[in-house]
Amino acid sequence: GSASLLPRDTLVPVSVVTRYFPDVTKEAGTGPNETSVGKPVAARSVVFTSADGKKTITLSIDQYPSARDAAAAYQAAVQGSRSAPGSKPTAAPKLGQEAFAGSSQLGAEMHFGLGVRDGRLIMSATHAGDIHVTPGNSNNLISLGGEELTTAKQALGPSGSD
Numbered sequence: 001g002s003a004s005l006l007p008r009d010t011l012v013p014v015s016v017v018t019r020y021f022p023d024v025t026k027e028a029g030t031g032p033n034e035t036s037v038g039k040p041v042a043a044r045s046v047v048f049t050s051a052d053g054k055k056t057i058t059l060s061i062d063q064y065p066s067a068r069d070a071a072a073a074y075q076a077a078v079q080g081s082r083s084a085p086g087s088k089p090t091a092a093p094k095l096g097q098e099a100f101a102g103s104s105q106l107g108a109e110m111h112f113g114l115g116v117r118d119g120r121l122i123m124s125a126t127h128a129g130d131i132h133v134t135p136g137n138s139n140n141l142i143s144l145g146g147e148e149l150t151t152a153k154q155a156l157g158p159s160g161s162d
Contacts, residue, residue: 003062005032006044010061010155012148014048017057020140021131023050024057033060035124037080038073040064054130057144061152062122063160074098074117077124081115093142096123096149101142103133112138114145119162123149 014027026049033043045060064070078100081087086105093099096118103112111128125145131137153161 003032003036003040003043006042006061006063006152007155008044008046010152011044011046011059012144012151016147016151017048017059017144020144021048021055021057021127021137023055024048024131025051028053028056033062035060036062036073037077037122038062038064038069040073040122050130056127056129056131057141058124058126058128059144059148060124061148063156064120064122067119067162070117070120070122071098074115074122077115077122081113086110090138093145095142095146096121101138103138112141114142116145116149118149118153121149121152121156121161123152 017024028047028049030046033045036043040062043062048057084104089102093101096116098117101114110133111126112133113126115124125141127141
């Protein structure tokens with residue numbers, strides 16, 4: 001079976017995204033996380049864009065039955081990211097219990113993303129499109145990811161995240 005949908009309040013609203021990426025001003029869509037790894041019990045992804053649709057931020061949260069299940073899925077996701085075309089790992093952000101970050105390129109499209117595991121949760125964040133991969137944009141995405149992880153843990157409570 002597929003994972004159930006986490007409540008919308010487990011992911012930050014567009015106003016939080018706009019603080020880090022001022023051109024990203026609308027929520028383009030939300031629903032199941034199509035990129036989940038393993039077997040989460042619940043998940044949600046939200047895509048935010050600029051008015052012209054050329055700048056994109058994607059955030060997702062996956063909740064697993066146990067921290068062990070989350071850790072196994074996280075390791076599989078890291079391996080998948082490392083083997084992605086044009087993948088270039090960067091220093092891991094200091095978020096959660098385990099974290100990785102890096103850029104990847106497919107054709108002219110380059111994006112930066114990060115993944116964090118904390119207890120039973122895996123959070124991912126990516127910027128793509130006309131958001132250039134720069135240290136400033138990467139740091140903004142890491143800060144946004146930290147806010148997202150805090151939001152999810154508050155929404156799900158201790159039993160939902162540990």
